[in-house]
Amino acid sequence: MAMQESGEMYLETIYVLSQKSTKVRAIDVGEYMGYSKPSVSRALGLLKRDGLARTDEFGAIKLTEEGEAKAKSIYERHTVLSKLFMNLGVDEKTATEDACRIEHYISDKSFNAIKAHMMQYGADLDEATE
Amino acid sequence: MAMQESGEMYLETIYVLSQKSTKVRAIDVGEYMGYSKPSVSRALGLLKRDGLARTDEFGAIKLTEEGEAKAKSIYERHTVLSKLFMNLGVDEKTATEDACRIEHYISDKSFNAIKAHMMQYGADLDEATE
């Protein structure tokens, strides 16, 4: 079954935190997302069950290859959509908030169309916005 | 509390069906959305509780002024977003499916920015796509 918004947000968070720190723990994920420890614990269990995340020998949360690929794809949506809204004059806060919700609901087709359109206009899509 | 995707979809459906027929019944809403009668019954109860819909003297479902305003606003998002995706080369089916999900998650600010952008490029936003 297709992954839900919730699972995607956990993946994306682990991915983002992994870029800032070598050891990402459940508690860090919870603090970042504003969720309780049990919620994170269960969500991570599901990601592990589905082969998207694992715990390494030092107890750090790591994404599997598949998990990382998914996370990157979601994160790319996030950055491109944020950029799109900002290019249209929306303030950064609103733009990133909207991107954060829409990234889970837009199809590959529509997303790629938006991305292609923005490339055409020379937008710098590589720069992260968060 | 802010209205959820589910409630918005019911509102939008009642609005759309009301344009085609004078008497919209719960069963019609259910058939259109692919939901069971009890699901529709409960959802309509919530819309009524919140002052967004009512049943008229002939048993037809009607939107209140507030309900209709909301429905129109959601439906406008639907048409504008569909147009946006189609303008970018996305096929109609995908474009309307995406619009149908995203319409519930985009902020007023970002939506208005998109709309303004499209007006600038002379897109015909008045024509319905469904």
Next chain:
DNA sequence: TTGACAAATTAGCTTTGCCTAACTATAATA
């Protein structure tokens, strides 16, 4: 007027994804 079908509602189940409370395990320091 009554029998039958269509429409609506009630009751209760399921899943998702959050929560708190309580418990266990780990780790660090006195």
Next chain:
DNA sequence: TATTATAGTTAGGCAAAGCTAATTTGTCAA
């Protein structure tokens, strides 16, 4: 080493929003 704090898990609850089954309501035609 023992105490204590931090991290993680288990158990159980709640709300949203679907579902089926069963009941009630309403309408219409024989």
